[in-house]
Amino acid sequence: MRHRELAAALAVAMGVTAAVPMASQAGGSSMDYRKKVIGVSGIMNNVNTGLEEYVTRAEFANMLVQASTCRDFLPTVSNVSVYADVPATAQYASSVRIVAEQKWMVGYLGGLFKPDQPVTLQEAARGVLALLGYTNEDFSGNLTNARMAKFYALELNDELERHPSEILNRSDCITLFYNLLKAETKTTGKAYGTILGCEINADGEVNPMGLADTNLKGPKLVPKGRQLGDYVPFNVQQASIYVNGEASSYESLKSFIENNYVVIYYNQKAKTIWAYIADEDVQSGRCAVRGMVENIYYNSSDVMTPTAITLNNGQEYKLTSSEMQFAFSVYGSLRVGDRVTLICEKSENANGDVSYTVVDYVED
Numbered sequence: 001m002r003h004r005e006l007a008a009a010l011a012v013a014m015g016v017t018a019a020v021p022m023a024s025q026a027g028g029s030s031m032d033y034r035k036k037v038i039g040v041s042g043i044m045n046n047v048n049t050g051l052e053e054y055v056t057r058a059e060f061a062n063m064l065v066q067a068s069t070c071r072d073f074l075p076t077v078s079n080v081s082v083y084a085d086v087p088a089t090a091q092y093a094s095s096v097r098i099v100a101e102q103k104w105m106v107g108y109l110g111g112l113f114k115p116d117q118p119v120t121l122q123e124a125a126r127g128v129l130a131l132l133g134y135t136n137e138d139f140s141g142n143l144t145n146a147r148m149a150k151f152y153a154l155e156l157n158d159e160l161e162r163h164p165s166e167i168l169n170r171s172d173c174i175t176l177f178y179n180l181l182k183a184e185t186k187t188t189g190k191a192y193g194t195i196l197g198c199e200i201n202a203d204g205e206v207n208p209m210g211l212a213d214t215n216l217k218g219p220k221l222v223p224k225g226r227q228l229g230d231y232v233p234f235n236v237q238q239a240s241i242y243v244n245g246e247a248s249s250y251e252s253l254k255s256f257i258e259n260n261y262v263v264i265y266y267n268q269k270a271k272t273i274w275a276y277i278a279d280e281d282v283q284s285g286r287c288a289v290r291g292m293v294e295n296i297y298y299n300s301s302d303v304m305t306p307t308a309i310t311l312n313n314g315q316e317y318k319l320t321s322s323e324m325q326f327a328f329s330v331y332g333s334l335r336v337g338d339r340v341t342l343i344c345e346k347s348e349n350a351n352g353d354v355s356y357t358v359v360d361y362v363e364d
Contacts, residue, residue: 031171033205034178039240040208041196042215042269043067043177044170046240048247051171057105057123058086058115060173062095064104064127067177069195071269074098083113090115104130118167124176125151125164133186154183181206218265218274221341221362222257232266232273240272245285248275263288263341263362278341284348289313289356290341290364296328304329309358317342318357327361339364 039047043066055063065071078093082100086093096113099105104127107113125147132154139146148164151157156179160172168176181193182204191200199207220231228236228250241248243256253275256262261278276288291311299307306328308318319325328334343360 031174034174037181037198037206037208038174038177039272040267040270041067041177041181041193041198042071042267042271044174045238045271047170047174048240049249051174052169054118054167054169055173056116057113057119058090058092058096060119060124060127060168061099061105061115062092063173063177064131065095065098067128067180067196068131070098070102083107083115084111086113086115099127102130103135120164121160121162121166121168121172122148122164124168124173125156128156128176128180128183129154131180132183132192138186156180156183178206215267215269216265217268219263219341219343219360219362220265221278221364222262222264224260224262225258228254228257228264228273231264234266234268234271236273238271239266240270241275242273243275244277244280244282244287245274261288261290261341263343276343282346284346286343286359287346287356288341288343289315289317291339293328293334293336293338293340296336311340311342315356317344318355320357321359324358324361334361334363 035047038044043063065074075094078088078090078097080097081088081093082097086096090096092115096105096115100107100113105123106126122144129147129150134147134150136143139150144164156176158175158179160175160179162168162172181191181196181198182200183192184190185192185195191198191206193200193206193208197208201207222228222231232239237250239250241250241253243253253262253273256275256277260280263276263278265274266272276286278288278290280287289311291313293309294312294314295310296306297308297310297316299305305325306319307325308316309328310316319328326332334340341362341364342356342358343362344356344358346354346356348354
């Protein structure tokens with residue numbers, strides 16, 4: 001339950017909510033929303049930069065695998081070289097092997113895959129249709145034209161204005177995979193995203209809260225001056241990073257850690273890090289505060305359930321969830337005098353009064 005609540009709050013901080021997302025002029029979900037969904041889903045890493053860069057066939061092969069249930073069994077090192085131009089030591093060799101075996105993508109004459117060649121829309125269409133359960137047997141006549149007809153019929157081209165022979169950039173792939181998550185599979189009739197743990201809102205848009213809940217790790221306290229990579233089990237320089245709820249970068253977060261304590265959560269599949277700078281003032285929203293527990297307050301009608309605490313900074317922090325109340329109760333592990341880092345929601349009412357509600361903690 002604790003991670004479920006935190007996943008919801010982190011998703012809200014990114015703008016990924018169960019509410020109807022802001023619509024674009026074309027009538028679909030906004031690009032900003034699609035980026036966040038694809039980032040949380042783990043299909044693409046670092047969705048905040050390089051959106052105009054073209055996507056190679058090898059990169060797209062990896063995206064297909066990350067968008068499938070095969071990603072749970074993707075080896076880091078391939079023992080087999082399926083194509084002459086994709087050695088077993090190549091970065092995406094394992095993904096290329098999987099898409100070749102599953103026939104999601106095909107190679108060229110001479111046993112070549114052309115991994116560095118940009119992927120075209122018609123090549124990408126074959127891959128996403130395959131994930132939806134379509135095979136060669138579902139098409140007749142000119143297979144390429146028949147696939148594209150099905151691609152358009154399923155509205156996989158929504159807000160994707162490319163001709164079949166055009167190459168795709170990272171922005172195009174974000175839109176394509178977002179459309180895939182919404183599309184119904186051939187056999188089940190359910191949205192493809194449900195296979196990966198995403199939820200579909202009443203308006204038909206994707207809400208990846210289930211994925212965020214399942215794969216969320218943290219909180220972890222990174223002391224100032226330490227290396228971020230020591231606390232995260234993936235390459236942090238390739239991660240999507242959010243600092244105090246805003247899209248950021250590895251270099252920016254690294255500079256924060258040099259002089260501040262930082263609380264992090266991460267999603268290993270999505271290679272996403274949410275960081276909160278301890279004791280940095282924010283207007284509203286999520287924040288982190290370090291200090292010593294000075295007092296624990298109880299409701300006069302229920303002397304067993306704490307309702308708030310104060311730290312040695314004199315500020316009061318509300319306890320509203322049963323888990324946070326338990327943590328600071330006589331049954332929990334936290335006592336007056338303990339040093340703790342609180343993760344709080346800061347809010348301000350119409351009169352300008354500020355309040356803090358504890359949603360998580362890290363014991364020092």
